[in-house]
Amino acid sequence: MxxxxxxxxxxxxxxxxxxxxDRIPEAPSKAQVRGTVVHAALESLFALPRADRVPERARELVEPAWERLLESSPELADLVGPAERGQFLTEARRLVSGYYKLEDPTRxxxxxxxxxxxxxxxxxxxxxxxxxxxxxxxxxxxxxxxxxxxxxxxxxxxxxxxxxxxxxxxxxxxxxxxxxxxxxxxxxxxxxxxxxxxxxxxxxxxxxxxxxxWRAILDSGATGDFRPNPGRLCDWCNHKTRCPAFGGTPPPYPGWPVPAEESSEFEETVE
The missing domain is CATH 3.90.320.10 (Lambda Exonuclease; Chain A)
Structure with a gap:
């Protein structure tokens, strides 16, 4: 878990x-992908010697982080096209610069x-x-x-x-x-x-x-009874169209899955 x-x-x-x-694929949002790029740039920053961890160098790490992400996930080129690339990277650099208002990584x-x-x-x-x-x-x-x-x-x-x-x-x-x-x-x-x-x-x-x-998850897994809990976050849910709370129909329950990696590189970067 x-x-x-x-x-x-x-x-x-x-x-x-x-x-x-069900493991239904979810396309990442631009905000999630930008968050992943910023995280990667900050990770690269701390791989440098202290004296090199200045704001200008940190901003320079953004574009290589994006290029590495594209190499591993080329489909992201459709999410951030050539016309949007400049603004996307500018916003990522702004976030990296914002980090320096909170900490001095040279110390x-x-x-x-x-x-x-x-x-x-x-x-x-x-x-x-x-x-x-x-x-x-x-x-x-x-x-x-x-x-x-x-x-x-x-x-x-x-x-x-x-x-x-x-x-x-x-x-x-x-x-x-x-x-x-x-x-x-x-x-x-x-x-x-x-x-x-x-x-x-x-x-x-x-x-x-x-x-x-976890006990509640196992109980639901045994019966297939995973009930919706409608709330204000539903408007941003990728699965709203298949949710019975909004007139949708979930796919047939596939049964409890075999163990698999649960995390995604696009999770938990934005909130």
Missing amino acids: SPSRASDFKQCPLLYRFRAV FDPESCELRVETELDDGVLLRGFVDRIDVSPTGLLRVVDYKTGRAPWEMGESKALFQMKFYALVLMRTRGIVPAQLQLLYLGDSQALTYQPEEDELRRFERTLSAI
């Missing part, structure tokens, strides 16, 4: 089914970037995800950092973002035996930061929450 799939089930069990069980070295983390809970639930960045202080304190290329959220969006960060904090607590001192979300769209300090008891409760979500 990844944080994105757990959030999907909390938001709408039918959305979880479409994504994790520290992260422990890791784009780190895959994974752990199995006591009841067998397998958790996995990718952390944008982990910083470790000289005294051993852990900071978990996630970049968002949108603007800082309203209250409901903040709760969703912290759900993702607590997920990572729990995995790190179980794998490293230490509670992260700080969870930090950096919103590059408006150069705002959201900082949170988790506690061990809180993460233990969160662990029970994730186990309960």
Whole structure:
């Protein structure tokens, strides 16, 4: 279970089914692809020596990140055509520049970037995800950092973002035996930061929450009963036309899937 799939089930069990069980392809939006490019540019930035991590160099990393993404996903050329390329890259560079209003990357070295983390809970639930960045202080304190290329959220969006960060904090607590001192979300769209300090008891409760979500998923998987949960986010859902809440018909239930990688390079970059 990844944080994105757990959030999907909390938001709408039918959305979880479409994504994790039916595995219906979803074309990424320009905002998601731009977010992926910005993440890749920032990852490349921290691979440079400290003295080279200046804003001008960071902006120069955007276009190569886009070219690498095109090589791996050539279909994205249809999403961002030649006429749109300049504006697309300009906006990505603006977001990278916005990062410098929040931090000075010449002053520290992260422990890791784009780190895959994974752990199995006591009841067998397998958790996995990718952390944008982990910083470790000289005294051993852990900071978990996630970049968002949108603007800082309203209250409901903040709760969703912290759900993702607590997920990572729990995995790190179980794998490293230490509670992260700080969870930090950096919103590059408006150069705002959201900082949170988790506690061990809180993460233990969160662990029970994730186990309960997984039990609910398994119950739905056994019966095929993944019910829609209509809300304000439905207008942006790729699956609205096949949702019974809006007069659509889901495809026949294919049965519980074999294990597969749950994450996508276009997920969790914008919110």
